[in-house]
Amino acid sequence: MSDFKEVMSLIDKNFPEQSLIKISESLEEIKQNRGIQASYNILLRLEVALGFRKPRVAVYDNALHFIGGAQKYGCTLAQALQEDFDVTLIANKKISLNQLQDWYGLDLKSCQIKVIPIPYFEDRKEGPSTFNAGEVDLRGDNPFHVISLESGEYDIFINNCMLEMVYPLSNVSEFICHFPEREKSRFFHVDKYTHIICNSQYTGEWIKKKWDLEPNKVLYPPVDMMDFSQKFNKEKIILSVSRFEPSGKKQQLEMVKIFERMIKKYPQETEGWKIVLAGGNVDKNPYFEKVRKASQSLPPGRIDLEVDISLDELKKLYKKASIFWHLTGFEQIEPERAEHFGMTTVESMQNRCVPIAHKGGGQKEIIEDKINGFFFETRDELMEKTIKLIHSRELMIKIGESAYKRAKKFTKESFQDRVKKHFKEIFIEYAAV
Amino acid sequence: MKVMAKSSEKLKQGIRELRNRLHEEKKNIQEVQFLVNNKVEREPGIWEYDFDELESEIWNRYSILEKRIRLLKRISEELSEYSGRKPRDIFKFFKKLKGNIIKQNEVNQEELPFYLAVMLSLQKMKDRLNTLEYEVKKIKREKDDLITEIQEYKSKLMKKK
Numbered sequence: 001m002s003d004f005k006e007v008m009s010l011i012d013k014n015f016p017e018q019s020l021i022k023i024s025e026s027l028e029e030i031k032q033n034r035g036i037q038a039s040y041n042i043l044l045r046l047e048v049a050l051g052f053r054k055p056r057v058a059v060y061d062n063a064l065h066f067i068g069g070a071q072k073y074g075c076t077l078a079q080a081l082q083e084d085f086d087v088t089l090i091a092n093k094k095i096s097l098n099q100l101q102d103w104y105g106l107d108l109k110s111c112q113i114k115v116i117p118i119p120y121f122e123d124r125k126e127g128p129s130t131f132n133a134g135e136v137d138l139r140g141d142n143p144f145h146v147i148s149l150e151s152g153e154y155d156i157f158i159n160n161c162m163l164e165m166v167y168p169l170s171n172v173s174e175f176i177c178h179f180p181e182r183e184k185s186r187f188f189h190v191d192k193y194t195h196i197i198c199n200s201q202y203t204g205e206w207i208k209k210k211w212d213l214e215p216n217k218v219l220y221p222p223v224d225m226m227d228f229s230q231k232f233n234k235e236k237i238i239l240s241v242s243r244f245e246p247s248g249k250k251q252q253l254e255m256v257k258i259f260e261r262m263i264k265k266y267p268q269e270t271e272g273w274k275i276v277l278a279g280g281n282v283d284k285n286p287y288f289e290k291v292r293k294a295s296q297s298l299p300p301g302r303i304d305l306e307v308d309i310s311l312d313e314l315k316k317l318y319k320k321a322s323i324f325w326h327l328t329g330f331e332q333i334e335p336e337r338a339e340h341f342g343m344t345t346v347e348s349m350q351n352r353c354v355p356i357a358h359k360g361g362g363q364k365e366i367i368e369d370k371i372n373g374f375f376f377e378t379r380d381e382l383m384e385k386t387i388k389l390i391h392s393r394e395l396m397i398k399i400g401e402s403a404y405k406r407a408k409k410f411t412k413e414s415f416q417d418r419v420k421k422h423f424k425e426i427f428i429e430y431a432a433v
Numbered sequence: 434m435k436v437m438a439k440s441s442e443k444l445k446q447g448i449r450e451l452r453n454r455l456h457e458e459k460k461n462i463q464e465v466q467f468l469v470n471n472k473v474e475r476e477p478g479i480w481e482y483d484f485d486e487l488e489s490e491i492w493n494r495y496s497i498l499e500k501r502i503r504l505l506k507r508i509s510e511e512l513s514e515y516s517g518r519k520p521r522d523i524f525k526f527f528k529k530l531k532g533n534i535i536k537q538n539e540v541n542q543e544e545l546p547f548y549l550a551v552m553l554s555l556q557k558m559k560d561r562l563n564t565l566e567y568e569v570k571k572i573k574r575e576k577d578d579l580i581t582e583i584q585e586y587k588s589k590l591m592k593k594k
Contacts, residue, residue, distance in 0.1 A: 013441055020447040027451065035470035036459055043452040052445045138477065148465050167465050167473050186477045284577070 055155040057085040062131040062161045064091035072104045074160035076222045080416035082110040142187045179340045180210040200341040200362035222415035225347035236273040239321035241344040244281040244288040251327035256294040262383045278306035324348035326357035349407035352400040372402040505531045
């Protein structure tokens with residue numbers, strides 16, 4: 001019999017005093033054998049099993065103070081759970097619930113927020129913008145144990161930032177992995193988690209390869225760009241939405257070059273068509289400068305660079321665009337440089353754009369080739385498939401509609417339903433007497 | 434019903450008190466390993482070793498291998514003293530196994546220094562890259578500072594004009 005069941009069997013509601021004495025004795029024994037946390041966890045579980053309180057859930061993200069896809073993932077998950085659980089969002093830097101709600105358009109009114117600074121990073125001269133685990137001195141102490149200690153205060157601890165250095169102390173622990181970035185080190189604790197959840201099968205495969213661990217569940221990220229209107233007026237626009245990353249990972253420069261080649265090779269077909277590159281940018285970004293310079297070689301009106309535009313403006317762009325290009329991972333060898341999932345591809349599909357994406361990474365889980373989008377592997381293939389679509393308006397509408405239907409699978413509602421189902425299963429097992 | 438509700442409340446209070454007590458106790462134990470009565474850190478991976486650790490690890494593995502060979506030798510000698518078909522078969526088996534391990538050990542002895550050299554050169558490359566990265570960051574910072582200064586100077590000049 002498990003320790004929890006054994007303690008549970010000592011409870012006689014008619015004789016609470018005697019029950020408490022017995023529980024206390026039993027917990028003392030467990031403490032000696034398995035440590036104080038094990039005893040503490042039994043009491044946490046008892047409270048939930050006896051219906052004295054809701055289960056407490058912590059969602060930890062070391063980059064919660066930044067806008068990001070992974071952070072949106074964690075916050076959407078928190079929103080889905082706040083009704084049935086007491087949810088606390090744990091951050092390392094000051095951030096408010098209002099700010100998170102504004103960033104992601106979510107309602108987090110029943111959640112709480114807790115900021116736990118990490119002394120290792122705070123003590124540095126250059127203030128921490130990120131709490132990058134890659135900078136940790138592996139010969140010293142694990143700086144993330146301050147979060148490990150906190151995890152022991154909850155029934156369920158969710159590590160949303162794939163920070164493998166946090167040792168989970170809670171009864172149930174969920175490790176959400178957006179990609180296994182680092183090798184196993186002295187502070188590697190992912191194998192201690194109850195479940196490993198990944199954002200795509202592609203990520204799951206790399207978890208197996210890199211860490212030799214089996215993920216338990218794939219939970220595709222929530223994509224919330226669905227156009228519910230029946231009226232849509234598509235224009236001659238090829239759209240790309242990606243951050244202008246200084247590393248050039250998103251390949252906007254390549255897109256400009258390919259588009260230039262395309263309008264030279266197919267001048268008649270591409271007449272009136274333009275490419276729009278939308279995305280966030282950072283100050284003094286040399287890659288963006290390259291893209292800007294390259295764009296000047298195109299005829300006027302054939303390219304727009306839309307930097308740091310608002311959500312409304314982005315929605316309008318998606319609504320107008322006919323074709324969506326996605327080149328991340330193109331001609332790359334490292335798995336990190338492939339798209340782990342591809343949220344913007346789904347966003348485009350939710351607006352009836354036809355995606356043409358590089359065949360690799362998580363894109364293969366979104367697009368079904370020739371049904372609701374296209375894959376390409378070479379520049380010529382990308383141009384040919386684009387021209388094929390430009391030629392046939394019928395094909396464009398047909399694939400666009402099909403993409404729209406497919407994209408419903410990845411909506412926020414669908415994500416939250418799956419989250420609720422997963423955690424309901426956990427709760428049933430956890431609270432079972 | 435009232436009695437049941439009262440006793441349930443007592444139980445709730447009692448469990449909470451027990452938990453608070455443990456919570457206070459836990460506060461004084463700020464080490465994860467002492468909370469779970471177990472070692473939590475893994476052994477460092479080979480890539481985290483420095484030169485001395487790498488060398489000692491290799492010799493350590495040699496000695497384990499040699500210890501195993503000695504053990505096998507002893508077992509096969511002991512077995513040779515027995516007669517009959519089965520012990521003879523076992524003896525042959527161990528003899529063969531011993532031969533293979535000795536051969537493997539010879540190969541290892543030849544190969545390991547090579548791998549050691551490769552690993553160390555990789556480690557040195559890694560260190561060098563880290564240093565270069567640091568230098569690049571430093572230069573970039575200096576460049577940014579310089580640009581800011583130039584811009585400030587320019588704007589001052591403009592104002593003067």
